[in-house]
Amino acid sequence: MSADHTHVPIVPRERLDFGLDGDIPRYWMGNDAFKTRFFDAMSTLFPQGEKFFITSVREFKDDVTDPKLQxxxxxxxxxxxxxxxxxxxxNDRLAAQGVDIESIDRQLAEHFFERMPKFTSRFQRLSATAAFEHLTAMMCTCFFERRELLETSDPRVRAMYAWHAVEEVEHKAVAFDVLTQVAKVSYFRRILSMLLxxxxxxxxxxxxxxxxLQVDGFSRWQRTKMWVRGLWWFHKPGGLFWNTWGYYFAYFKPGFHPWKVKEMPSYGTWLRTFEATGDAVAAGNALHAAAGR
Incomplete structure (x- = not known):
């Protein structure tokens, strides 16, 4: 990526249909409860998390004067x-399975919009948002570089995460640019937020x-064994997070900018397929097929 931080455009896409009301298996990732629930757990965070990101950036809306950044x-x-x-x-699917989505959503809302505003400044909340955006872009880019990670997943859920990943890549620098160009937050505060x-x-x-996993009926001993195997899946050589560390630690460089880190290699494949078909599931399948080539 060039020094002037040129990048792919941010394109909001609305009214997409992933067929999430269809016959998606409970354990849609290769019939593996632990792997499925890892991605399901992240999905429960997004409604309140995305609202928090929007709010944190918009707290500086009146301070943004650059038309491009606006x-x-x-x-x-x-x-x-x-x-x-x-x-x-x-998440409505998860609620139908017995997952207490209402409680999770309420607790996250209380954390982001009641407790955090009492004990943090808008600068700290924006710093947290920039850190979250970096972690999200890291996972989106690195997970979809490797076809084997999502090979056995249901195409509809995989397509949802592929679309989400593409758009996270498109806007990965927005919070960071507001943080550094508008809020002018120090390097120390930026790094402290990432650590937290x-x-x-x-x-x-x-x-x-x-x-x-408790809702699924697994005993404490079963869950313990699943966590031991799951942590190995996370961190073993070739595991889920194996190729993320370079991306993660790039954030700690004093001269870091999100567009200095490569975007998702198959981004163009997704975009061309979606533009040609208007089908987000087909685009997700195309991105998956192109991964690792």
């Missing part, structure tokens, strides 16, 4: 709002996953 903030907001909407639809998010995010996902 337009990017508007498109970022529209994309994140669609992500929240689609994941609410997906890097601790809080996995703990939250773990707690939600544990609830889901």
């Amino acid at each position: 337009a990017e903030v508007r498109d970022f907001t529209r994309q994140e709002a669609q992500h929240s909407l689609i994941h609410r639809q997906f 998010v890097s601790i809080g995010f996995p703990i939250t996902v773990m707690l939600i996953m544990n609830h889901m």
Whole structure:
């Protein structure tokens, strides 16, 4: 990516149909409860999480004077709002399975919109948003680089995450640009927020996953064995997070900018397929087929 941070355009896409009301298996990722529930747990975070990201960026809306960044903030907001909407639809499936989506959603809303405003400044909340956006873009880019990771997943759910991934890549620098160009947050605050998010995010996902596995009827001993195998799947050589560390630590470089880190290699494949067909599932399948080539 060039030094002037040129990048792919941010394109809000609305009224997409992934067939989430269809016969999607409970364990849609290769009939593996742990792997499925990892992605399901992340989906439960998105409705309130995306709302928090929008709110954190919009707290600086009146301070943004650059027309290009103003337009990017508007498109970022529209994309994140669609992500929240689609994941609410997906989460309705989880609620029907017995997952306490209402309680999870309420607790997240209390955390983001009641407790955090009392104890943090708008600068800290924007710093957290930029950190979350980096982690999200990291997972989107690195997970979809490797076809084997999602090979056995249901195409409809995979397509939903592929679309989400594409749009996260498109707007991955917006919060960071507001953070550094408008809020002018220091390097120390930016890094501190990343460290805090890097601790809080996995703990939250773990707690939600544990609830889901309990709902699924797994005993404490069964869940313990699943976590041992699952942590190995996360971190073993060739595991889920194996190729993410370079992307993650790039954030700690003083001269970091999101567009200095490569975008999803198969982004163009998804875009061409979607533009030709208007079918987000077909685009997701095309992106998956092109991964790792």
